[in-house]
Amino acid sequence: MHKKIKPNPAIFTQNSRIDISFNESNRNVWIENSVIPEKWAIASDHVITGVPENDWDIHIPSGICIDIVPVGEKGYAVRPYGIDDAFKGDIRHASTLWMGQPVSEWLQQRNLEITDLGGQASDLQKCKLFPYVSSEEEIEPVLKWMINEPGNDRGETIWRTSERFSADDLMDFAFLQRLYTQRKKLREENFKALENNYERSVFYQLDLSDVAAEYARMGLTVPDTVKDSSDRMTRIHNNMLRSRIFSLTEDKDNAKKEEEAAFSLLRDGLVNALRHSKRTPSLNVHPDQIVWGRSPARIDIAGGWTDTPPFSLFTGGNVVNLAVELNGQPPLQVYVKPCQEHHILLRSIDLGAAETVTTFEELRDYKKIGSPFSIPKAALALCGFIPEFSENSFRTLKEQLQHIESGIELTLLVAIPAGSGMGTSSLLASTVLGALNDFCGLQWDKADICSYTLVLEQLLTTGGGWQDQYGGVFHGIKLLQSEAGFEQKPRVNWLPDYLLTHPEYKPCHLLYYTGVTRVAKSILAEIVRGMFLNSAGHLQLLDEMKTHALDMAECIQRGDFTQYGQMISKTWEQKKAIDPGTNPPAVEQIISLVKPYCNGYKLPGAGGGGYLYMVAKDPMAAATIRKILLENPPNNRARFVEMELSTKGFQVSRS
Known part of the structure; x- marks a missing residue:
């Protein structure tokens, strides 16, 4: 070296x-x-x-x-x-x-x-x-x-x-x-020299998945924890490299500990980037008013995953997506109104669940994956209803609610099945934040709501990027682009909606619920591990996806319907390449029935289940697809859902 x-x-x-x-x-x-x-x-x-x-x-x-x-x-x-x-x-x-x-x-x-x-x-x-x-x-x-x-x-x-x-x-x-023996000895020396000189070497820019395999194969000692003064991304790379080496050497406890440290550093970086201003929530409605927030769903058509930290923090991301209403309605709805008791009452219409929150500790209990009220609890926390995010100091939640002279009743309605791939959890978070923003007089704009949604997902430890919330909060079809850095604030570049709204093409866009579901968190965690480790395969695919989003935007601007469908299929191939579980046999069986009649198709989101978005070759082909799937449903949950491009995005109104 x-x-x-x-x-x-x-x-x-x-x-x-x-x-x-x-x-x-x-x-x-x-x-x-x-x-x-x-x-x-x-x-x-x-x-x-x-x-x-x-x-x-x-x-x-x-x-x-x-x-x-x-x-x-x-x-x-x-x-x-x-x-x-x-x-x-x-x-x-x-x-x-x-x-x-x-x-x-x-x-x-x-x-x-x-x-x-x-x-x-x-x-x-x-x-x-x-x-x-x-x-x-x-x-x-x-x-x-x-x-x-x-x-x-x-x-x-x-x-x-x-x-x-x-x-x-x-x-x-x-x-x-x-020769091999000499090379092995020198290679070991080089690895340790690069490691020890990490502040000036390329060590943490290497493909760390390969480095971990080499350390395990050669029996090298695990790299020391880097100094706390090192930049955050170097510390994240260090933790994840240590985790992978421990995993390869069957030290599962230390592997888990180091991985948790890496994800914690990422979460803290994203949260701290937006923690500079604390909130002062107040009652911004009349005692008998109801705030009604609603959002469309999101279909990503190019560049998905490039919005996800840490990749987007390194290079920025490019995503093209659609905001769509389902069966004529925004499918994510939130109602907030005052109540006389000084507590917070949470309800879910679709889940038939309810919970009363009376303490800061109960609000902080938002990290339970699968809890019906993790999202509204985290949203209330971000809005200033726990001391960490509040500009004013209160001893208890009851005291804070007494200060604003009202309790809060918050009701959720999610008209999309779980695991749909339509950005449901992120957009529900945005809708809750948007409704609370109006209720509490926080004066956030749509971009602020999307930024705080990214922080909320980090608080929940579910991770994720920014494209889901931007995809639904902002209307229509758009190219979203962010720059490198922890403060991700994408630019919204609207694209013409001709290919989705013109009478010749509108019937060709079909949305079919497959009845197959998959939890996105496990998918996300594995791909983020690859990003942390500078996995050459992952990073190359993500770079290609980022470029593909620009190509898709250009195609839409040209109004080329056939190529649009073909590029949807290219997006699908990229998704399958980055995650083999994207296309399970049950989904592939559905696709095989309709493939001859499509210009393109894909599962929105991380894939593995949920909705299937199809671009039929023409209206007659669309009718044939409907007939085939109506006559051959894969399960008793599968069904067509009417989709229409949203012209408003997130909306909030009062009674």
Whole structure:
């Protein structure tokens, strides 16, 4: 490993220990599986491979390459050559080069004859050029003699008296296992050096899933916890790398502990980015008024997952999605009204559940996944009804409600099945926050509501990105784009709705509830792990998804209906590539029935179940799809749902 920033971009080192200092003249240098001590002097145009531990004092002229090949249990073949040598041709011809010069010149400089090269060979590839030495100490003098010191008597003696190999011979006599052993040792050193110098090295920019596998395979000690003063993303990478190594070495307790620490750091970063202003909720309605908030659902059509931290924190995200009403109504509805008792009454119409909250502690109990009231509790907390988010100080929740002279009754109605893939939980959170914003006079705009939704999901430990809430809170079809950084505030770029509203195309957009459900949290956690670990496969796919969103936006602007459907299918292929569980057999069976009649199709959201969005080739094909699925329902829950592009997004009104 080279310990400083390289002064020339054409310097490459791999699995090596390098103690020299490079300079600007060192261009076109490749060093692999080698030890280069400080006494060496190099120039340019070198390939240096296989050099063992040494203390040589040697100067390598420009254009000269060195390959030290292990032979047998202890010996080596010394193989220098010129970077432009072709290793073929008659050695008697001036056009046949070795060490960058005609073979005859090299021989003349050393008072050698062609016959000294051994045998009857005339082709350079078959000439006995490369001496065998039994120890590292003999390499230095013979190498010097061969490359630039023809007067080195000891080197000449070694060359003349040793057994020699041709380039052809070395293919048969090279002992590759010794090369692998040396590479392994140097690779271990490099990993630990990169790790120890992480503040200035690329260690935490590597594919950490591969690094973890290498640490486990080589038996290296787990990297130490980085300093608290390190930037947050480095600390997250460190925790997740440690977690993966512990997991690979069967230390499940420490693996879980480190992973939880990584996710906690991510949550804290996102929450802290919006924690700078605390709230002062008040009663902003008349005692008999009801605040009614409602939101459409969201269908993502390109770029999904690129909005998800930590990827969006590194590079920003691009997503194209639709806000849609189902069966003529916004499917997510929230009602908030004052009540005389100084408590908070939570109700769910669709779940038939109710809960009365009387203390801060009960509001803080919002992390239970599957609880019917986790979302409204977290929303109330963010609105300032717990001390952490309140500008004023109150000893109890009752005291705070007495201060605003009212209790709160909050009722939920979710007209979408669980696990639908339509952004339900995020949009319910946005709808609750939006209704409470109006009820409490917090004066948030739609972008603020979406930002606080991202924080709310981190508080719930469900994670997630920003596209769900932006997809429904903001109306129509749009390209959403965010920049890198913990404070994710996407730009909303509205796109023409021609392909979804024109009478020729509107009947071609079909939405079918498959009756198959899947919990998104487990999907999200696994993909986020890949992001934390810089998994090359994940990051490449996410970059492609990000570009695809821009291509989709351009397609919509051009009004190309056929390509729109094809690009929906490309989105589906990308989703399946990033998560194999996206397309379970039950869903694939449904798709197989309608595929011939579609330009494109996909499951919204993380996939695995929920709704199937189809773009039929034409209205007749749409009618055929309806007929097929009505006659062949996969289960007793499956059904068509009428979808229509929302022209308003989130709405709030009062009685």
